[in-house]
Amino acid sequence: MSTRGFAVGNGVVADGCGLFLDRGAVLVRNGRIVEVGDVASIRSRLREGEEFCDVGGRLVLPGFFNPHHHLYSFFAVGLAPLGATPDFAAILERLWWPLDDVLDVPTLRLSALLGLCDALRHGVTTVFDHSASMSCVRGSLDILADAFRSLGMKGLVCYEMSDRADGPKSPYGKGVGAHGVRGHAEENLDFWRRHRDDPLVRGAFGLHANFTLGEETLAWVRQVKPEEMPIHIHCGEDETDLRFCRDLGYAGPVDRLRRFDLLDVRSLLAHLVHVSDEDLAHLECSRSVAIWNPESNANNGVGCLNRKKLSRCVLGTDGMSCDMVQTLRSACLLGEGSREDFRELGRIFFTESRDVLRRFFPDVGGLEPGRRADLTVLEYLPLTPVTAANLPGHLIYGAKNGRAFLTVGDGRILFRNGRVTLLDEEALLPEAMAASRALGERFSRRA
Secondary structure, eight states, X not given: OOOOOXXXXXXXXXXXXXXXXXXXXXXXXXXXXXXXXXXXXXXXXXXXXXXXXXXXXXXXXXXXXXXXXXXXXXXXXXXXXXXXXXXXXXXXIIIIHHHHHHOOHHHHHHHHHHHHHHHHHTTEEEEEEEEOOTTOOTTHHHHHHHHHHHHTOEEEEEEOBOGGGGTTSSSSOSSOOTTTHHHHHHHHHHHHHHTTTOSSEEEOEEEEEGGGSOHHHHHHHXXXXXXXXXXXXXXXXXXXXXXXXXXXXXXXXXXXXXXXXOOSTTOEEEEOOSOOHHHHHHHHHHTOEEEEOHHHXXXXXXXXXXXXXXXXXXXXXXXXXXXXXHHHHHHHHHTTGGGSOHHHHHIIIIIIHHHHHXXXXXXXXXXXXXXXXXXXXXXXXXXXXXXXXXXXXXXXXXXOSOOEEEEEETTEEEEETTEESSSXXXXXXXXXXXXXXXXXXXXXXXX
16 A cells, blocks of 8 residues: 555535535545645645645545445346346346356456456445356455455455255255355355455355245354354345245245344345335344345336335445446436435435445545545536535436546545556456457357
């Protein structure tokens, strides 16, 4: 990490949680925020050789955070499902599962590197990734971690544990297969133990969804998972998940996780579209992280999360993109549009995201002095007045997407002048194109 200081400013500096400076600046040294103040004050604090990055009136915000992503899906663009997809199960069985079956180590590595480059291009400095690559399980999380470190980004990574790898068991498996879920669990557990205090990349226990995890498997997870290790799971994404849990005698997918002692303040539950009222009560009581993925839910036609029944949630992309501002815009437009309460959307986008991020990286999130310096400067140049109250509206209707002018992570400039700074992205493109073609051929042979 570079110890050379610099400042970013001459723009609107805001954290969405109370801090707002119409013409402010942020001073960074030794990877940390030293001071936030007016431009003249910060300029006067610069030492010899320290740069002032003039953003020309743009928005200076905390680095964006994506709590639910799938980097392995980077090369899925253009792949046609292997047959009709009349429902959610068919989408999994004819697109996503065949894809993760044919991923290999080079393709997984390139997916992570290029996917994270795209994240930096959209001002994202932290990604929680949920990975699946059935043909290369062991060591797959280290591949992801290496990509995060290469780009100077923070992440929480896990491998998607699922009984479907064990063939004829369960709806996708009822037992603990030696070559399936045991291998998935070992990958999660080993990585988590080795990276518990890693400043950049940490681990979690990845679970696909209730309906692909049998009773014996979840009981085994309860035995082997350390109490303090978080889980990351698709929960109630489709009615299939709710129906599966009710058929087993549970009130729903959240209730089932609770019964297996897998629900706490750091449990990451993505979707929560098809859940019961009792599920929601357990969610509120546990303060588990509810992740709303509006674009993915619309794409899969599974319905919408009912935010009115939740006191808190955060926005994720579920692999649809790396663009958190576009995701916020979609949340608004797929919700109530101009009738939305922008204060509420702002709370979700800024305050809730900051609070969740700090559960996993306590010294990250926000613009307070002393915190690790993660900053996003959007390419968007507002021509109408920006206030603390209308900031979400500027993102939704002005910026429209999260294309970055400058991205800073841990006090290093990671994206600038349209280029990632720590990696030659263009040099990867020929290899990526060849890997993508080979992946498409392997995928097609699964038909």
